[in-house]
Amino acid sequence: MRSALERLSEGLALARGAVERGGGLAPRELAALAERHGAHPDQVARYAELLGSREEVEGMLGAREGDVMRTLRANTLRVDRDELASRLEAKGASVRPYRHAPYGLVVEESPIPLAAYHEHLLGLFYIQGPASMLPVLALSPEGASRIADAAAGVGGKATQISQHNPRSPVIALDVSERKLMALKANASRLGAFNIVAYLMDARGIGSLGEFDRVLLDAPCTGEGLMPFARGRRPRPQGEVESAARVQVELLESALRSLGPGGELVYSTCSTNFEENELVVHSVLEALEDSGAGRFSLVDTGLDFGDAGAVEYAGISLPSQFRLCRRFYPHRHATEGFTICRIRRS
Numbered sequence: 001m002r003s004a005l006e007r008l009s010e011g012l013a014l015a016r017g018a019v020e021r022g023g024g025l026a027p028r029e030l031a032a033l034a035e036r037h038g039a040h041p042d043q044v045a046r047y048a049e050l051l052g053s054r055e056e057v058e059g060m061l062g063a064r065e066g067d068v069m070r071t072l073r074a075n076t077l078r079v080d081r082d083e084l085a086s087r088l089e090a091k092g093a094s095v096r097p098y099r100h101a102p103y104g105l106v107v108e109e110s111p112i113p114l115a116a117y118h119e120h121l122l123g124l125f126y127i128q129g130p131a132s133m134l135p136v137l138a139l140s141p142e143g144a145s146r147i148a149d150a151a152a153g154v155g156g157k158a159t160q161i162s163q164h165n166p167r168s169p170v171i172a173l174d175v176s177e178r179k180l181m182a183l184k185a186n187a188s189r190l191g192a193f194n195i196v197a198y199l200m201d202a203r204g205i206g207s208l209g210e211f212d213r214v215l216l217d218a219p220c221t222g223e224g225l226m227p228f229a230r231g232r233r234p235r236p237q238g239e240v241e242s243a244a245r246v247q248v249e250l251l252e253s254a255l256r257s258l259g260p261g262g263e264l265v266y267s268t269c270s271t272n273f274e275e276n277e278l279v280v281h282s283v284l285e286a287l288e289d290s291g292a293g294r295f296s297l298v299d300t301g302l303d304f305g306d307a308g309a310v311e312y313a314g315i316s317l318p319s320q321f322r323l324c325r326r327f328y329p330h331r332h333a334t335e336g337f338t339i340c341r342i343r344r345s
Helices: 004-020 027-037 041-051 054-062 081-090 134-139 156-164 177-190 202-208 237-256 277-290 319-323
Strands: 071-074 094-097 104-109 125-127 147-149 170-174 195-199 211-217 258-268 295-298 325-327 337-344
Touching (some): 004 041, 027 054, 041 237, 134 156, 156 170, 170 202, 202 237
Parallel strands (some): 147 170, 170 195
Antiparallel strands (some): 071 104, 258 337
16 A cells, blocks of 8 residues: 555656656757746746646746735724725725635725735734635635644634634644744734644644644645745755655645544645645545545635646546646736645545
8 A cells, every 4th residue: 555655756756757858848948938037947847737838838937926916805803894995995095805705805006015004903904815815715614613724824824714713713733933923913913812823743733633624725835926026936846846745744644633524625825736736636545545534625616716737747637636726827816826625524
């Protein structure tokens, strides 16, 4: 019986071969695109293999911050979206509803930085990207009695979960004490008082008992943040492979912590196949073969985005992987993101 890591390694070897072949692009073309866009040639090859044309690769690599919607999340624990919009517009901002999230606002213009608004200091909103809001919507934590955010970071999504379900405990895990201090500050500012933070690696989540809902917004290479100055850096194939190995371990542990009928949302701010569908496929196959329970991909419930990838580098996945959602800066005006929802029978 092969482990999830062994299955992943087999897929990574096939993906590495496709990248080494340039994803179908000539070496000179690959090098020119990489130099023009500040990317690693491996990145260009990954996008070519995934997206299928030079035009799409150019669109993906050419996306910049101005191509991505600037959004914020109204904190409905303290204010509704319409009231917040009125308050911001009274101070010179131009905003409109973000139609893919019931509490989201798209900021068209603002005379001052968003973090400088008094409303931000009062905890009436959280600055959050358009795709970053979607994993919690896919999680649907309303009514769940026990919820975990397995890689909570500074608490953007944990506090969003609290908006959906302010009564049930939200167990927030992270390995960074610095990030958990920021989570504490954010939870206090936003009035999200049902969050319990643990300084721990999510690979140990099983010691905390069973959960009805788990969000694993996994640590990743951040390829989906390429449009932003902070995210524009080369990412070689080795970095992607290292991230995927950690992600497999985190996902397997998180899925084992689900109770019967529980659901997990796996997401990354990355668009490559290796960190997303390949990770999920490797873990689901290994769990099924080990008799650890029955897990299946289910519809995310999200109303836009591209279907998950089922063909890449000679790897063919079951059609259910189309239920995952993919978001690209040049197609959807969001950060690059991938989201999968998994249910334990």
